[in-house]
Amino acid sequence: MTLFSDAEAPFTAATRDVSGNATAQDCAVRTTGGVVRLQHVSRRFGQTQALRNVSLTVQKGEILGLIGRSGAGKSTLIRCLNGLEQPDEGVIEIEGRDITGLSEKQLQTVRSRVGMVFQHFNLLSAKTVAQNVALPLKIAGMAKAQRQQRVADLLALVGLADKAHHYPAALSGGQKQRVGIARALAASPALLLCDEATSALDPETTRSILTLLKSLNQKLGITILLITHEMEVIKSVAHRVAVIDAGEIIEQGPVWQVFAHPQAGLTRTLLRGLLPQLPENIAARICAQKQGEAIYSVHFAGEDAQGDLLTRFACAFPDTFRLLQGGIDHIGHYAVVHFFIAIPADHIADEQRAIRWLQAQQAQVELMGYVASDA
Numbered sequence: 001m002t003l004f005s006d007a008e009a010p011f012t013a014a015t016r017d018v019s020g021n022a023t024a025q026d027c028a029v030r031t032t033g034g035v036v037r038l039q040h041v042s043r044r045f046g047q048t049q050a051l052r053n054v055s056l057t058v059q060k061g062e063i064l065g066l067i068g069r070s071g072a073g074k075s076t077l078i079r080c081l082n083g084l085e086q087p088d089e090g091v092i093e094i095e096g097r098d099i100t101g102l103s104e105k106q107l108q109t110v111r112s113r114v115g116m117v118f119q120h121f122n123l124l125s126a127k128t129v130a131q132n133v134a135l136p137l138k139i140a141g142m143a144k145a146q147r148q149q150r151v152a153d154l155l156a157l158v159g160l161a162d163k164a165h166h167y168p169a170a171l172s173g174g175q176k177q178r179v180g181i182a183r184a185l186a187a188s189p190a191l192l193l194c195d196e197a198t199s200a201l202d203p204e205t206t207r208s209i210l211t212l213l214k215s216l217n218q219k220l221g222i223t224i225l226l227i228t229h230e231m232e233v234i235k236s237v238a239h240r241v242a243v244i245d246a247g248e249i250i251e252q253g254p255v256w257q258v259f260a261h262p263q264a265g266l267t268r269t270l271l272r273g274l275l276p277q278l279p280e281n282i283a284a285r286i287c288a289q290k291q292g293e294a295i296y297s298v299h300f301a302g303e304d305a306q307g308d309l310l311t312r313f314a315c316a317f318p319d320t321f322r323l324l325q326g327g328i329d330h331i332g333h334y335a336v337v338h339f340f341i342a343i344p345a346d347h348i349a350d351e352q353r354a355i356r357w358l359q360a361q362q363a364q365v366e367l368m369g370y371v372a373s374d375a
C-alpha cells in the first residue's frame, strides 16, 4: 500500500510486503539522492540555536544513527522532519519532496510516509494490541478484511501473533515497543523514525528490539533514522552515524570508520565506554620525558579477515613489546582493532622496526608517552 500517488512519490520506498516478498510497487522504484535530505537547515529559539546549518542525507535502505547529548537538537530535528516545526532556513526533503512551507493537509500525506517509534511507546491503553496497530489503517480508510489481514501479518512480523487481543497493560516494555513498531509500519512508510526507541528498556530487551529493527531493515528494505544518546545502539545496528552537538553535525560517516578514527572530541567521549582505554595505573604515571618504556596506542580498521593484526604483530615481534590492553570489534564486515603496547625505550631499533611494521599494515600508531619500567 502506498499513500502517495505515483506522480507524487519520487520513488516508492516500501517495495516488499510484510513477508519480505517483492511487490508490484517494485515497478515504481526510481533512484534518488535519499529518503530524507536536509540541506543547510537552521532553527533558532530566541537565543538558542537548536539546529545550525544541518545537512544530512538518509539513503534508501540504510540505517542512519543520529547521536547527541541532551539538548543537542535531536527532538527539534525530528519535529522538523514531521513538519511540526518549520526551519528558519534550509530545505527538508522527504522522498525528494521539499516539505518546508507545506500546508497542514499536505503535511498529513508526508507524515503518513514517516512511521514514528517513540521512547514511551505511546499506545492507547483502552485498545487491544490489534486495535492499536489497526488505527493508522482505519484512519487511512482501509477496508476491514484487508486491515485485519495486514494487522495479523504485522503482528507476526514483530513476533506478537499471540498477543493480538491483549491490552498494553498486560505487555512487557519490549512487547509494547514491538506493538509500537508494528503500528509504525502499518502504512508501509518510506522511513522509520525511531526516537530513543530503546532508552526505556533494559539491556537484554534493547538487544532484542535492535535485532528486530535490523531484521526489518534487511527483510523489508525499510530506511531507518535512529535517534539515540547511546553509542552501543549505533554500533549494534546502524550503517552510518552522524554526531550532533549544539545543533551542529560535527561528524558523520560509516560506523566502523567513526569507531576506528573518531575525529571530534565529543565522538571520542561518547565512545569512551566502548573502546579499550589505557590502564589507569599507566595513565596516571605517563609523562613526556623519555624513560623506561614507550607507550603506544595502535588503531586499525580493515576487512574482517585483517582483524588478526595483533596476532600477526606478536608473531613478527616476539619479546619486543608488552600488551597493556586491547580488543577487536567487528562492525558490519569490518574489524576495528585497538590496543596499547609498551616497548622498552632503550631498544630503539626494535621499537622503530615494530612501529614501521604496524604502519605498513595501515595501522595508526601514536606515541602516548613514557613510564618507568616497573609500571
Ligand SMILES: Nc1ncnc2c1ncn2[C@@H]1O[C@H](COP(=O)(O)OP(=O)(O)OP(=O)(O)O)[C@@H](O)[C@H]1O
Binding pocket: 045, 046, 048, 049, 050, 068, 069, 070, 071, 072, 073, 074, 075, 076, 077
Ligand atoms: N520550543 C522551544 N522553545 C525554546 N527553546 C527550545 C524549544 N525547543 C527546543 N529548544 C531548545 O533547543 C535546544 C535543542 O533542544 P532539543 O529538544 O531539540 O534537544 P534534544 O537533543 O532532543 O535533547 P533531549 O535528548 O534532552 O531530548 C535546547 O537548548 C532546547 O532548550
